[in-house]
Amino acid sequence: MDTHQLLELLDAGPVIAAVKDPAGLARALDSDVSVLFLLYGDILTIRDTVARVREAGKRAFVHLDLIEGLSTREISADFIARSTAADGVISTKPALTRRARELGLVAIQRIFLLDSMALKSVERHFSQESADLVEVLPGLMPKIIRQLCRTTGRPIIAGGLITDKEDVTGALGAGAVAVSSTNPAVWSM
Template structure:
């Protein structure tokens, strides 16, 4: 999958199911969402889990930092590219997302904005080569989402603490291309 294809999917359905366990996976596979973020698993199960998502006709992104048995090294992106049917990866580590892009995967860099210093670091150090999209957490900051859209020049996904329609419309109205949520009620919006 290429970034323009992902953006088309998100334009048609801007809610992403962020799945943290088997129960959530079952609900997400039955939902209308077309994109899933896998936030759990291990090196023994991730291939089969990604394949289940693809067989359900959905796109799947693996959060490299949360898969047991993967190291915070570039070889983790190689493993996902060679051993799974994942469309892309998510990571807080620019080296991992950069390597994923080199391998032809869509790369999403996850950024936690805890304070103004974290925001300034993103603005100073974000590399356009490191990611195709940026996921910002928490996603309940419309002014900051607007600012990051301008600063990074990349499509923004708002994640974290998204719980209702107001949160979704606020993030999308601020310029986010999508929202990610672990809340199944949000997936049904």
């Protein structure tokens, strides 16, 4: 899968199921969403988890920072690329997303915007070579989403605290290509 194919999937269904445990995975696999963010697991189980997602006809993105047993070094992206059928990765670490891109995985840079200083830092230091898409948390900031769409030059995914249709439409209306949520009620919108 490449970025263009992912964007086509998200255009058809802009809600991403972010799963944080086996029960959430089961619900996401039974849902209509086509893209899953895997926010849990370890190096012994991630291959099988990704395989279950792919067998269900869905796309799997592994959050490298949240998989137990992986390090913060580029070798983690190599492990996912060689040992799983994941479509891509998510990380807060630009070196990991950059390496994932080199390996042909779709790379999503996750950023947390806690205050105006964090926003300025992203605007100054974001490298287009490090990621294909940007996930911004919390995702309830339409004005900031519009600004990030302009400054990063990358598609934006809004995540974190997305709980209802108003949150989804607000983020999408501000220019986000998708929203990610751990809330199964959002997955069916």
